Amino acid sequence: MRIVTWNVNSLKARLPRVTEWIEEVRPEVLCLQETKMADEAFPALHFEELGYTGAHFGQGRWNGVAIISRVGLDDVVANFADGIEPDTEARIITATCAGVRVSSVYVPNGRAVDDPHYEYKLDWLDRLVAHLERDTSPSADVVVTGDFNIAPTDADVFDPAMLDGGTHVTPAERDRLAALADWGLTDLFRGHHTADGLYSWWDYRSGSFHKGHGMRIDLSLGTASVAKRCRWSVVDRNARKGESPSDHAPVIVELAD
DNA sequence: ATGGTTGTTGCACAA
Numbered sequence: 084m085r086i087v088t089w090n091v092n093s094l095k096a097r098l099p100r101v102t103e104w105i106e107e108v109r110p111e112v113l114c115l116q117e118t119k120m121a122d123e124a125f126p127a128l129h130f131e132e133l134g135y136t137g138a139h140f141g142q143g144r145w146n147g148v149a150i151i152s153r154v155g156l157d158d159v160v161a162n163f164a165d166g167i168e169p170d171t172e173a174r175i176i177t178a179t180c181a182g183v184r185v186s187s188v189y190v191p192n193g194r195a196v197d198d199p200h201y202e203y204k205l206d207w208l209d210r211l212v213a214h215l216e217r218d219t220s221p222s223a224d225v226v227v228t229g230d231f232n233i234a235p236t237d238a239d240v241f242d243p244a245m246l247d248g249g250t251h252v253t254p255a256e257r258d259r260l261a262a263l264a265d266w267g268l269t270d271l272f273r274g275h276h277t278a279d280g281l282y283s284w285w286d287y288r289s290g291s292f293h294k295g296h297g298m299r300i301d302l303s304l305g306t307a308s309v310a311k312r313c314r315w316s317v318v319d320r321n322a323r324k325g326e327s328p329s330d331h332a333p334v335i336v337e338l339a340d
Numbered sequence: 341a342t343g344g345t346t347g348t349t350g351c352a353c354a355a
Contacts, residue, residue: 092355093347117355119348144348145355192355200354232355286355288344330346330355 084154084181084338086112088228088301089322090189090284090331094118094147097329098126104322105133110335111154112180114187116230118147125149140176147173148189148229154181165213174207175229177218183309183338184219188229193250201250204232208259212266221267221306228303230284230331235260235270238279239299251300268304271336272316283318284331292323303336312338 087110091097094115105113118125118141125139130151140161141147150156160177162169177186188211191204211227219225233256234240246252272281282297291297305313316336323332 096347117347144350145353194354286344287346290344327346 084112084183084340085110085335086114086180086183086185086226086228086303086338087333087335088114088116088187088230088303089333090116090230090301090329092117092119092329092331094120094126094149095124096327098129100322100327100329102129102133104319104333105135108319108335109153112150112152112183112185114185114228115149115151116147116187116189118149119144120147138176138178140173142173145172146189148176148187150176150178150180150185150187152178152180156180160218163210163214164218165210166217170207170210175211175214183224183226186225186227186229188227188231190229190231190233192232193256196248196250196253204250205255205259208256208262212262215266222308223306224308224312225268225306226271226303226309226336227263227268227305228334228336230300231260231302232300233257233260233302234298234300235273235302239282241280241282241296241298245298251298263304267306269307269310271303271305271310271313272299272334274310274313275316281318283334285323287330301331301334303334305336309338314339
């Protein structure tokens with residue numbers, strides 16, 4: 084069972100590429116972020132024609148997350164299930180696919196450490212733990228996958244300037260990843276790769292992809308039972324090439340049945 | 341160099 088995360092940067096603009104990729108790879112579960120569309124615009128029938136069931140949580144112009152699956156899609160929860168006031172932005176959707184509780188997350192970018200959006204990012208990550216606590220259990224098969232907008236370690240970043248006061252690499256952000264680890268979630272990709280220079284996002288500007296200037300910010304986190312089943316993980320860099328790509332590549336994990 | 345590029349119910353703003 085392969086579970087994929089892909090920030091598509093507009094599902095409308097990316098639908099031809101996404102369709103082509105699905106037909107080639109046929110993943111069991113595909114989690115999307117930054118669909119940038121309202122629920123009414125989500126092309127559910129299109130995915131059904133490809134053999135997938137889809138669930139989407141969107142708001143229109145910004146954000147938007149989805150899960151599409153060809154191994155079942157049950158108990159869908161849009162937004163946080165932490166029982167307090169709903170988050171105003173569409174950044175998390177959760178469903179059970181073939182016994183795995185899967186969340187597709189689009190963590191706030193943060194913009195700059197002195198921007199209010201950075202505090203929103205940290206609060207959002209605190210709420211993610213509260214959500215998991217309410218929605219499921221560390222002893223269950225759980226995968227939280229998506230664009231975390233955090234590089235877990237310095238080995239996951241090209242730009243040294245980013246390490247000096249930039250977002251995505253601050254101790255406070257990494258503390259939130261540590262809190263998720265304390266809850267029971269480990270970085271499945273790092274269970275199979277130790278090298279640096281392995282990224283999932285490259286800025287559109289300045290020929291960053293061509294120069295190898297990127298960050299690994301698209302993560303798949305799994306509970307212990309999932310980590311034990313994880314056979315491999317890979318970034319499909321080919322999907323970042325060619326005409327009209329997203330600035331993110333898909334990241335795949337395969338779990339043994 | 342506060343640079344560069346892409347997307348959107350765009351003409352500014354988020355990434």
